[in-house]
Amino acid sequence: MNDSKTIPEIEQEIIEEFSLFDTWDEKYEYIIDLGKKLPPLEEEHKIDENKVRGCQSTVWLVADYVDGKVFFKAESDAVIVKGLISMLIRVLSGQTPKQIIEAKLNFIQEIGMTTHLAQTRSNGLLSMVKQMKNFALAYKIKDSSISHDHGYRNTEAKNN
Amino acid sequence: MTMSSTIVKSFDVDFIRQQFPILNRQVKGKQLVYFDNAATTQKPQSVIDALVNYYKGYNANIHRGIHSLAEEATAAFEKTRDLVQQFIGAPSREEIIFTRGTTEGINLVAYTWGRQNIKAGDEIVISTMEHHSNIVPWQVLCEEKNAVLKIIPINNQGELLLDEYEKLLTPKTKLVSVVQVSNALGTINPVKQIISAAHKSGAVVLIDGAQSTVHLDIDVQEMDCDFFVFSAHKLYGPTGVGVLYGKKELLEVMPVFQGGGEMIKEVTFEKTTYNDLPYKYEAGTPNIADVIAFGAALLFISQTGKQNIRKHEEDLLQYATDLLVEMPGLRIIGTAKEKIGIVSFVIDKIHPQDLGILLDNRGIAVRTGHHCTQPLMNRFGIPGTTRASFAVYNTREEIDELVAGLERAIKMLS
Numbered sequence: 110m111n112d113s114k115t116i117p118e119i120e121q122e123i124i125e126e127f128s129l130f131d132t133w134d135e136k137y138e139y140i141i142d143l144g145k146k147l148p149p150l151e152e153e154h155k156i157d158e159n160k161v162r163g164c165q166s167t168v169w170l171v172a173d174y175v176d177g178k179v180f181f182k183a184e185s186d187a188v189i190v191k192g193l194i195s196m197l198i199r200v201l202s203g204q205t206p207k208q209i210i211e212a213k214l215n216f217i218q219e220i221g222m223t224t225h226l227a228q229t230r231s232n233g234l235l236s237m238v239k240q241m242k243n244f245a246l247a248y249k250i251k252d253s254s255i256s257h258d259h260g261y262r263n264t265e266a267k268n269n
Numbered sequence: 270m271t272m273s274s275t276i277v278k279s280f281d282v283d284f285i286r287q288q289f290p291i292l293n294r295q296v297k298g299k300q301l302v303y304f305d306n307a308a309t310t311q312k313p314q315s316v317i318d319a320l321v322n323y324y325k326g327y328n329a330n331i332h333r334g335i336h337s338l339a340e341e342a343t344a345a346f347e348k349t350r351d352l353v354q355q356f357i358g359a360p361s362r363e364e365i366i367f368t369r370g371t372t373e374g375i376n377l378v379a380y381t382w383g384r385q386n387i388k389a390g391d392e393i394v395i396s397t398m399e400h401h402s403n404i405v406p407w408q409v410l411c412e413e414k415n416a417v418l419k420i421i422p423i424n425n426q427g428e429l430l431l432d433e434y435e436k437l438l439t440p441k442t443k444l445v446s447v448v449q450v451s452n453a454l455g456t457i458n459p460v461k462q463i464i465s466a467a468h469k470s471g472a473v474v475l476i477d478g479a480q481s482t483v484h485l486d487i488d489v490q491e492m493d494c495d496f497f498v499f500s501a502h503k504l505y506g507p508t509g510v511g512v513l514y515g516k517k518e519l520l521e522v523m524p525v526f527q528g529g530g531e532m533i534k535e536v537t538f539e540k541t542t543y544n545d546l547p548y549k550y551e552a553g554t555p556n557i558a559d560v561i562a563f564g565a566a567l568l569f570i571s572q573t574g575k576q577n578i579r580k581h582e583e584d585l586l587q588y589a590t591d592l593l594v595e596m597p598g599l600r601i602i603g604t605a606k607e608k609i610g611i612v613s614f615v616i617d618k619i620h621p622q623d624l625g626i627l628l629d630n631r632g633i634a635v636r637t638g639h640h641c642t643q644p645l646m647n648r649f650g651i652p653g654t655t656r657a658s659f660a661v662y663n664t665r666e667e668i669d670e671l672v673a674g675l676e677r678a679i680k681m682l683s
Contacts (some may be wrong), residue, residue, distance in 0.1 A: 131631050133297060134681075141623075141681055165638050166622045167652070186652070187620035188682055189627075 114187075116208055119200045120216035127220040136221070137189065144191030147198075150184035159234070161240050166190050168237060172244035178203050179245050183237070193222065193234055201241055206252070209245035214238060280577040284456055284661050288313040290571070299632030302667045307452050307480060307611055307658035308636055309502045312566070315504060319565035323558045330554055332531065349564035352546070356567050357497060358488035359479075359514050366520070367555055370511035371479040372402040374498030375446070377513055377550065379406035381523040382496075383444070385471075391414040392441045394472070396421040396429055396458075397648050398451040401641045407446060421447070423648065427454040427603040431462065438470040449481035450527045451594045453656065454603025454638040455586075455611030462680070464493050472515040473519070479503060483660075484582065484609040486575055489514050505557040505661075506566030513550070520546050527552040578661045582610035585659040589668045596675065602654050610659035612638075613670055616675075619656040619682050627678035628655075633671055 114122075130136045154171045161168040166187035173180045181202045183194045198214065201209050217223050217234065286292050291311045294301050303311060321344065329338035331346050347362075354362045368374045383406075387393070393407050397420055405546050411418045419442075421434045429447075434563035438445075445467040449460050464474045478487060479500035489497050496519070501510035515523075525532060525543055528554035534542040543549050570578070593599055598617035616624065638653040639646045646653055657671060 137627060137630060138681060165653070166620055187622045188621050190620075 114230065116200055116204055116212045120214070120219075123196060123200070123216045124219045133221075140192030140196075141188050142192070143195040144185075144188040144193075147184065147191045147195045148182075150182055154182070155184070161236050165233060168233065170237065170240050170244075172195075172241070172248075174248045177205055179206055179209055179248055180243060181244070190233065194237065197237060197241065206245040206249035210242055210249065212242075280574070280581055282581065282662065282664055285573065286664075288315070289662050290314060290317070290663060296632040296634070297630055302631075302670050303635040304480050304657040304659065304663065304667070304671065305634045305636050306660035306663075307503070307640075307656065309508065310483065310505045310660050311662070312507065313505055313569050315565045315569055316562045319562040320507060320558055323561050328558075331557055332548075340436060342557055342561075345561045345564070348554070349560050350414070351461055351566070352564050353512055353566045356487070357512075357514060358481070358490050360490060361517065364517050364520060366513040366547045366550045367560055368498075368511040369509055370500040370502070371477060371498045372511075374511050374513035375403055375475065375477065376406045377526045378496050378498075378515070379410050381526050381550075382473070382519060383407075383410045384414075385524055387411075387416050387443055389416045390441060391416045391443045392419055392437075392439060393417070394419045394421060394434070394437050394442055394445045394447075394467075396434075396447050397423045398427065398429070398454060398456065398458075398642065398645050399446075399448055400452055400477065400479065401643070402479075403446055403448060404644070407444075416443075417441075420644075423645075426605050427451065427456045428605045429456075429458055429463075431459070431466075434463065435466055438466060438472065439471065442467070442470055442472040445472050446477070447474070448477040448479070449611050450478075450484065451603065451642075451645075452480045452611075453613055453642045453645055453654065454605065455608040455658075456603055456605040457481070457607040459607075460494065461492055468493070480609065480611075482578060483570070495519055501559065501563040501566060504563075504566055506563040507567055509556050510559045510563050516599070517546065520550070526550055527551075528627070529553045531555070531601070573661060579598075581661060582659050582663075585663055585665065585668060586610040586612065589657065589659070589671070590666050592668065592672050593675075596672070596679075598679075599675075602649055603653065610663075611656060612658075613654040613656040615651055615654055616679060619679065621653045623682055624655045624675070624678050627681060628671070628674045631670070631674045631677070633674050635671075 127136060150169055155169050159169040159171050161170050166185050167185060168185045170183040170188060179199050183198060185194060201212060206236045289311050292301060327338045327341040329342040331339060331343040350362050350365045353365045359365055368377060387410055393411060393416060395403060407418055418435045421437060422430050424430060427506060447458060447463055450457050460476055467474045473495045475496040476494040478497050482499040483504040488562060495516050497514040499512055502508040532544050532549050532552040534544050593601060593612060593614060599667045600615050602615060621637035625635055628635055636656045640656060
């Protein structure tokens, strides 16, 4: 997924897509559409341990680490949140931990979602971003501990 | 000007709306429709003026100054106490204590009366429909004292089961703390009956008036509650001011809450004697400006006329309910016979948060979520609702806007 594109490149794509919309209604119709198309998360992942705190709606987020890249899957009971998740996954999934940790994610502001979603709601969005970065950080630390310990440490990721 | 001497005009919603400058603003390019009044009401110009005039004209610390500004500020501050006394029918002004809000009022009682009177094995009774602010202080107290918290159940309409309530009352019941009007459902609870049953079994009663005071006629003597708490900002007044009414005989023997200035009579390093009521519970420089502006809010309500306000809001509630029940998939949560102007609802397969975002997109402010009543939401088996709550300045046209906004949102989401 997104093998050839960097995070800023995908962000730019999204910004350009949103520049086609004239009204908030159009933006939301698009986000709702993305939300409806987000593949459902397997039931076994919908557990308390995978919930993202700070959202008015329930958000479950899991990550997988394959060949030095982090892959995310997520779902929510609210459609607009699912649309926002879908965009975050598009930008961050399949990138290296370092790229994810360093991602500025300016597109959220550029498409008007931080200013448009009130503080209480964007907290949920920010919690999601934070949680995704935490996963990346955890994988990065594990990588560096493997190289120091010559690979003897258990590398099973908790939320796989 | 006293409240009884004000002349109540016939009700004109346009005249009311002109007094609220915020109602002219636009949100997302649309005329604001403000239906989040149960969270906080908007402020009339007279309240804003009172706040500004205090800072511009006579800002001073109160009570101990001998200069003119201090005298003027003290007089204005204490005037509000008299207005509150009249507003809730308290026997004396000494029983009116200014707090930061309803939550602080409840905590004050929990920390003073509660710690003095609740012993191991004692019971405190609250209801299923309490706001977290009327749950947590008692949980903390019960944990500390090894006391027991008991919960009055409700029916599916969102009404208290009074038979069950009376069964909960035992000689061990020391306190009943119940909300007069539910913030999440709008239910008006029969507090007089609740209080009289509690008193028969020897319990003290606190009534949470956060939602009720702006809508209903409040007479604490007729009600016979021992404590009554509410917040100014839900009565068209400023944030940061609340009132605790308590019966004098209780307030006099309760221990102090916070120590500091104003609440003392004399301090030596050996012993401090405390000030008389109400100052005993008002440590530190109070929120002078906001208390003064709260007085203006009370005058606004009395000039508009509580009966007029109630009638207008009842009309809005009926109008909104009639339209909303017709919407496919919509279910109103809270269908008590006695309700104030709150409509809380869920729509099949649609998350309240999505509705809230899309309504906001049309300039309509509603509240979505659990409304700080998670146990109540659990009782109904829902994560939350979308809530529209009405105030004196709302109109039928605005409810039409809400319905149109909901129809559009449902179309977008399904």
